[in-house]
Amino acid sequence: MDQNQAKKAVAEAALAYLVPGEILGVGTGSTVNYFIDALASRKADVAGAVSSSEASSARLKAIGIPVLDANSAGPLSIYVDGADETDPHLRLIKGGGAALTREKIVAEAARTFVCIVDESKLVPVLGQFPLPVEVIPMARSLVARKLAALGGEPRWREGVVTDNGNVILDVHGLRIVDPVGLEATINQIPGVVTVGLFARRKADVLLIGGPQGVRRLGGD
Numbered sequence: 001m002d003q004n005q006a007k008k009a010v011a012e013a014a015l016a017y018l019v020p021g022e023i024l025g026v027g028t029g030s031t032v033n034y035f036i037d038a039l040a041s042r043k044a045d046v047a048g049a050v051s052s053s054e055a056s057s058a059r060l061k062a063i064g065i066p067v068l069d070a071n072s073a074g075p076l077s078i079y080v081d082g083a084d085e086t087d088p089h090l091r092l093i094k095g096g097g098a099a100l101t102r103e104k105i106v107a108e109a110a111r112t113f114v115c116i117v118d119e120s121k122l123v124p125v126l127g128q129f130p131l132p133v134e135v136i137p138m139a140r141s142l143v144a145r146k147l148a149a150l151g152g153e154p155r156w157r158e159g160v161v162t163d164n165g166n167v168i169l170d171v172h173g174l175r176i177v178d179p180v181g182l183e184a185t186i187n188q189i190p191g192v193v194t195v196g197l198f199a200r201r202k203a204d205v206l207l208i209g210g211p212q213g214v215r216r217l218g219g220d
């Protein structure tokens with residue numbers, strides 16, 4: 001099974017968590033694209049979706065799933081999304097696709113966060129993947145200095161503007177031994193909209209695809 005087959009396998013496995021007749025949350029990225037493709041076969045069970053990006057909204061609409069405003073949808077049954085990195089405790093780094101803020105909002109609104117990854121994303125300690133931070137443009141340099149003081153090496157993802165009109169700093173060189181603490185610390189820097197650490201609201205279920213098939217962590 002190659003990496004794309006692993007992504008497709010976990011995406012299809014996530015269908016088992018659908019709650020018929022309820023609204024679900026849908027994330028962003030290549031693994032989620034496989035999930036949206038798979039969702040086409042279960043359209044009748046989906047009352048609608050709240051999406052974390054314009055890209056996923058377009059893909060959902062293309063298969064005929066109504067995309068709803070988060071403000072009118074209320075609590076969501078599940079949230080299905082990928083990750084850039086996960087540790088064995090289901091804490092995540094997300095935001096490689098620059099959709100981290102909306103992803104955090106939709107994850108928070110969901111009863112169950114089902115994270116779908118291929119096994120290359122599983123690490124013992126988070127931080128090998130540069131940590132994305134969404135920042136209000138006028139605060140970019142200030143926030144970069146504060147992140148450097150925390151021991152990271154922030155790099156501006158030049159040319160990228162988020163769906164919310166902000167910029168992304170990717171923080172290299174962190175070894176994140178206290179994800180909950182670091183999430184809170186970075187979120188408190190003025191000008192930070194969101195850090196792509198999902199440690200306080202982590203995944204509830206992690207589906208990992210690899211050569212042996214799909215295995216699950218959490219959800220017991």
Ligand SMILES: O=C(CO)[C@H](O)[C@H](O)COP(=O)(O)O
Pocket residue numbers: 027028029030031032081082083084093094095096097098099100103
């Ligand atoms: O956080 C994300 C987007 O902001 C994605 O979930 C993450 O980048 C994983 O993407 P992919 O499934 O393409 O590997």
